[in-house]
Amino acid sequence: MTFQDLNIIPPILKAISEMGYSSPSPIQEKAIPVILGNNDLIGCAQTGTGKTAAFAIPAIQKITQSKAKIVGAPRVLVLTPTRELAVQIEENFRFYGKYVQSRQTLIFGGVSANNQIANLKKGTDIIISTPGRLLDLARQNQIKLSAIEILVLDEADTMLDMGFVNDIKKILTYLPTKRQTLFFSATMPPPIRKFATSILRDTVEINVNPVSSAAPLIEQSVYHVEKTDKPSFLVSLLKTDGAQQTLIFTRTKHGADRVSKMLNKKGFGALAIHGNKSQNARQKALSEFKNGKVQILVATDIAARGIDIEELPHVINYELPEVPETYVHRIGRTGRAGKTGTAVSLCSSEERKNLEGIQKLTGNVIQVVKTRNKYAAMA
Incomplete structure (x- = not known):
């Protein structure tokens, strides 16, 4: 048609x-x-x-x-x-x-x-x-x-x-x-x-396309990483992926700011976007991410609803959402318009129930890449 x-x-x-x-x-x-x-x-x-x-x-x-x-x-x-x-x-x-x-x-x-x-x-x-x-x-x-x-x-x-x-x-x-x-x-x-x-x-x-389904072109994986080890593991993951556009999700506004500041200290260009930011700051961050001036955007779920980039290659769930449907929304920011994409999740022991809820909703057992307790040495 x-x-x-x-x-x-x-x-x-x-x-x-x-x-x-x-x-x-x-x-x-x-x-x-x-x-x-x-x-x-x-x-x-x-x-x-x-x-x-x-x-x-x-x-x-x-x-x-x-x-x-x-x-x-x-x-x-x-x-x-x-x-x-x-x-x-x-x-x-x-x-x-x-x-x-x-x-x-x-x-x-x-x-x-x-x-x-x-x-x-x-x-x-x-x-x-x-x-x-x-x-x-x-x-x-x-x-x-x-x-x-x-x-x-x-x-x-x-x-x-x-x-x-x-x-x-x-x-x-x-x-x-x-x-x-x-x-x-x-x-x-x-x-x-x-x-x-x-x-x-x-x-x-x-x-x-009910919310229980994810785009088939999205490659999903999960790492079991404890909360205290997530910062260093995230740095290692980003170094491995290279300088590709990446959207990182956190559950809270404070968490978005914290992760963004940590990444900047480690030499990455990162901006945070959430509801506490001024309108001008939000639009500037979104614009710079869309046009490639900034490679990493750290966002809360609500703020990210306006991000529409057809060729966004990577989404990282720094923290798993408590609502399973939110996971599908998050990873749906990649793999759009027939393009491929990757969605990586970091799951701590406290978040195992969230992961189970996501897998039950989607009917998909997400591939576990590695399961270790300490990742600090990787960065």
Whole structure:
């Protein structure tokens, strides 16, 4: 199947072609016709499957083909949990809408709202926003949401995990009841499904690449390393791999800072990215990692949701996540767009239960490379 088979209009097809895509991914193939058909949607697909384009392309097409009820008022609202994801989604809307002249506005916290308010006053078609700042602007009467035709909740599971559910419910009171709602989530536990069904109508559900599966091109391995030995072992591992781009995951913000500082002292160029960093610092770190100026990025799970690099070769789990699904999200940052990748995990004795949970979820016994107690001599 090609994008032409999905009844995409020529200006958007031209933009898609310029991005080097010819065939839709499974989530795009299934979701685009549903969205163009005006149904509400639950799309369950893990990161790296192309779901941003799955809602961006049809949303742009729909507002291009229909007349605005209120000129200059936003017609599409995309809610997403982090600033990094908002930036990534805005880039997608800008690329796919370049030949239809759709206008999009980014809204998120951590920076002054003045420029965002100024952009809104100029008129916009699409708003991509984190919930907190959007609700603040709505309460201040700085944004009108009464003309929204399409609402997208992206990474819904993460938004609810981060405690945004009340903000989202309040935002819904500013939206028209007659709208199309698209609900995208990597996981669908009962509380999230209950929330989804409470705000959706005439719903079609699509499940693609469930979160229990990892991309087949990712080579996974695990080293049993005690907590005190992890710093020296990580240094040895990075020296062995050479100067390739590597994304390292820690469980906490403090841990990300600690690992980053340790690596810099050992002569590696490393930056940390997490929620306590300023917006400018986060964007600078992300930009330098994407363009290769910095080879190592140490991140927490939430901050890493906005990292989308097609050819990222290495992911290292410095600490195993407590939630098995998070492991799949993490390693999904490599092995994207048909590329190969490696995912290495360091597992201490305290983390054995976490490893068992991951293997139970994925149905895959991860290869143990070495099992030793002391690695200090390796560095």
